[in-house]
Amino acid sequence: NTEISKFINAYKSASSRLLKKEFPQIRQKLWKEHFWSQSFCLITTGDAPIEVFKKYIESRGQRDRKRK
Numbered sequence: 001n002t003e004i005s006k007f008i009n010a011y012k013s014a015s016s017r018l019l020k021k022e023f024p025q026i027r028q029k030l031w032k033e034h035f036w037s038q039s040f041c042l043i044t045t046g047d048a049p050i051e052v053f054k055k056y057i058e059s060r061g062q063r064d065r066k067r068k
Contacts, residue, residue, distance in 0.1 A: 004042060012036040 016035035020026060027033075045053050 005040075008040050008042070012040075 012035075019035060026035075
């Protein structure tokens with residue numbers, strides 16, 4: 001078992017290294033050496049079917065657009 005935050009940070013570090021290695025030109029677009037921000041969002045869905053989750057995300061986008 002591992003803490004989810006440690007897993008996510010390790011994933012972000014490894015993917016950043018691989019992307020920079022495969023696409024060295026990407027470094028020109030980065031602010032300093034940072035590929036990812038330090039933040040992340042983790043959402044759990046339990047046993048909900050993927051369609052329920054998709055519907056929720058879509059409805060959030062519609063709701064946010066109505067507020068503007």
